Amino acid sequence: MTSYIDVKNLSKNFEAINAVKEISLQVEQGEVLGFLGPNGAGKSTTMKMITGYLTPSSGAISIAGINILQDPISAQRHIGYLPEGAPAYGEMTTYKYLDFIASIRRIPRKDKKDRINNIIDRINLNSVANRKIEDLSKGYKRRVGLAQAIIHDPNILIMDEPTDGLDPNQKHEIRSLIREMAPKKAIIISTHILEEVDAVCTSTAIIDMGQIIFTGTPRQLAALSRYHDALNIVVKIEDAEKTKKIIGEQSDDSKVEEIYSGNEIRITAPLKNRKPCSDVIQAALSREKIVPREYFFEKGRLDQVFRDLTSSAQDSIKETP
Amino acid sequence: MNQTIAVFKRELEAYFITPVAYVFIVIFLILNGLCTFYLGDFYERGQADLEPFFELHPWLYMLLIPAVSMRLWSEERRSGTIELLLTLPMSTTSAVIGKFLAAWAFCSVALMGTIPIWLSVNYLGEPDNTVIAAGYIGSLLMAGGFLSVGACISATTNNQVVAFTISFVVCFAFNLSGFPVVLDLFSSWTPQAVLEVISSFSFLSHFESIKKGVIDIRDIIFFGSLMTFWLYLNVVVVELKKGK
Numbered sequence: 001m002t003s004y005i006d007v008k009n010l011s012k013n014f015e016a017i018n019a020v021k022e023i024s025l026q027v028e029q030g031e032v033l034g035f036l037g038p039n040g041a042g043k044s045t046t047m048k049m050i051t052g053y054l055t056p057s058s059g060a061i062s063i064a065g066i067n068i069l070q071d072p073i074s075a076q077r078h079i080g081y082l083p084e085g086a087p088a089y090g091e092m093t094t095y096k097y098l099d100f101i102a103s104i105r106r107i108p109r110k111d112k113k114d115r116i117n118n119i120i121d122r123i124n125l126n127s128v129a130n131r132k133i134e135d136l137s138k139g140y141k142r143r144v145g146l147a148q149a150i151i152h153d154p155n156i157l158i159m160d161e162p163t164d165g166l167d168p169n170q171k172h173e174i175r176s177l178i179r180e181m182a183p184k185k186a187i188i189i190s191t192h193i194l195e196e197v198d199a200v201c202t203s204t205a206i207i208d209m210g211q212i213i214f215t216g217t218p219r220q221l222a223a224l225s226r227y228h229d230a231l232n233i234v235v236k237i238e239d240a241e242k243t244k245k246i247i248g249e250q251s252d253d254s255k256v257e258e259i260y261s262g263n264e265i266r267i268t269a270p271l272k273n274r275k276p277c278s279d280v281i282q283a284a285l286s287r288e289k290i291v292p293r294e295y296f297f298e299k300g301r302l303d304q305v306f307r308d309l310t311s312s313a314q315d316s317i318k319e320t321p
Numbered sequence: 322m323n324q325t326i327a328v329f330k331r332e333l334e335a336y337f338i339t340p341v342a343y344v345f346i347v348i349f350l351i352l353n354g355l356c357t358f359y360l361g362d363f364y365e366r367g368q369a370d371l372e373p374f375f376e377l378h379p380w381l382y383m384l385l386i387p388a389v390s391m392r393l394w395s396e397e398r399r400s401g402t403i404e405l406l407l408t409l410p411m412s413t414t415s416a417v418i419g420k421f422l423a424a425w426a427f428c429s430v431a432l433m434g435t436i437p438i439w440l441s442v443n444y445l446g447e448p449d450n451t452v453i454a455a456g457y458i459g460s461l462l463m464a465g466g467f468l469s470v471g472a473c474i475s476a477t478t479n480n481q482v483v484a485f486t487i488s489f490v491v492c493f494a495f496n497l498s499g500f501p502v503v504l505d506l507f508s509s510w511t512p513q514a515v516l517e518v519i520s521s522f523s524f525l526s527h528f529e530s531i532k533k534g535v536i537d538i539r540d541i542i543f544f545g546s547l548m549t550f551w552l553y554l555n556v557v558v559v560e561l562k563k564g565k
């Protein structure tokens with residue numbers, strides 16, 4: 001079976017800049033790939049090549065088994081694309097804009113109205129259907145972009161920072177929508193927001209300076225954190241010294257993190273060995289009559305892994321096996 | 322085909338949505354009226370025809386057509402919608418033709434606004450209306466020629482002002498290339514053959530006979546192949562920019 005999206009050794013050079021270097025990716029039906037990376041990493045450039053907007057300098061892209069370089073139009077029929085910043089024809093109303101897209105996408109005249117109204121309902125665009133897109137708020141503009149991308153119910157959905165700059169409610173709604181569509185499609189989203197990866201993605205690829213430096217599930221990504229499975233404990237400030245001493249014996253000192261807030265301290269410490277060490281700590285705490293306000297094990301911190309992986313890519317790759 | 326029509330409709334509506342379109346048409350009509358009736362000695366000539374009116378068009382178009390064509394592609398590049406347009410399942414050729422035809426239709430509407438001038442010569446005298454009709458056809462062809470130049474140039478930049486300026490210069494050159502004064506400049510040092518090629522590109526000389534009422538197939542072929550050439554170049558520019 002061919003993958004919905006199959007990218008091999010993709011590279012793109014802009015004059016002197018090698019924006020993308022030898023990237024390979026596969027996305028199957030039901031998969032939501034979170035494309036992560038710092039600014040200028042090459043996420044948008046990769047997406048632009050996958051959707052046929054930019055011609056790669058080298059490499060191959062297959063969309064539902066079709067080589068997009070040889071037959072762009074057939075490949076593009078399978079794709080819905082939300083470019084970065086959701087560009088749209090501002091002088092058009094939402095309805096007319098969707099109507100234009102539907103015509104270009106050859107949605108038959110008799111189905112067109114239903115299809116547009118359907119999508120307007122689904123994405124909650126009713127209140128702005130007859131307003132000019134340039135007058136809409138950022139959130140609505142983004143939704144119009146999303147509506148445009150899914151109006152033909154594509155197998156493949158590529159979204160460049162779909163929730164960038166939206167308020168938490170809107171973010172939540174768009175994520176729900178993506179999750180809802182996910183089972184039938186192959187989806188790539190790019191994002192800077194790590195919680196988004198947790199919230200919607202089934203797999204992630206981290207790209208830095210044009211190269212993929214990590215691929216795996218969000219869980220595997222979290223596991224790279226040095227705080228993965230770290231003990232997280234909050235105690236009163238009076239107990240801080242004793243607690244630190246108890247934990248220090250079960251942990252590697254250099255990695256213990258302390259955060260003071262008010263009259264409490266939060267200590268985060270990766271333990272040498274989770275279960276036995278935890279038992280020892282709990283026994284010691286109760287001996288000292290210290291009752292922690294919180295006591296749990298972290299899953300790992302995506303933002304910290306992200307920073308470690310991308311700040312100096314070369315070094316941290318060696319560090320993490 | 323349907324896609325070309327969709328692009329055409331969208332573009333044409335985009336022209337009329339903005340007040341700029343109406344300003345443009347008003348300027349076009351005022352300039353036409355002024356120049357025809359005053360500069361063109363419309364009354365003094367004592368002839369009932371529209372020759373001074375058509376005489377003007379190459380010069381009017383040189384200035385006004387780049388203003389119509391400048392937004393066709395530059396605006397898409399500036400606003401980022403080009404990314405949308407080029408990732409829709411549609412050939413670049415369809416988009417190029419749809420946009421060009423919309424601009425041409427817009428110019429036709431502006432030109433139709435001059436029909437009262439035609440009516441007034443009929444009221445004032447007894448002009449040869451077939452000559453005038455030929456003049457209109459020629460004027461429209463010439464507008465298409467200028468537009469195809471402007472559309473192609475607009476695809477090279479994301480700045481409408483740059484698109485306007487370059488198109489203006491190129492259109493100016495197309496007009497001038499048939500002018501005796503300009504040809505004299507070349508005649509001393511260029512071979513006759515080159516000179517003929519230069520002058521054969523002149524819009525003026527191809528428009529010359531049409532506006533006198535003689536529709537020569539060679540002139541039609543000239544404008545037709547000129548448009549084809551520039552629109553083809555337009556497609557090439559858009560395609561090449563993808564690989565930049």
Ligand SMILES: Nc1ncnc2c1ncn2[C@@H]1O[C@H](COP(=O)(O)OP(=O)(O)OP(=O)(O)O)[C@@H](O)[C@H]1O
Pocket residue numbers: 014017019037038039040041042043044045046084
């Ligand atoms: N048209 C272009 N011409 C020249 N360089 C470009 C062009 N487009 C992108 N680049 C360069 O390619 C690199 C990758 O850019 P890209 O937009 O793909 O990054 P990104 O990962 O999407 O970043 P962001 O998170 O900020 O959106 C950057 O260094 C950028 O400056």
Ligand SMILES: [Mg+2]
Pocket residue numbers: 043044045084160
């Ligand atoms: Mg980007």
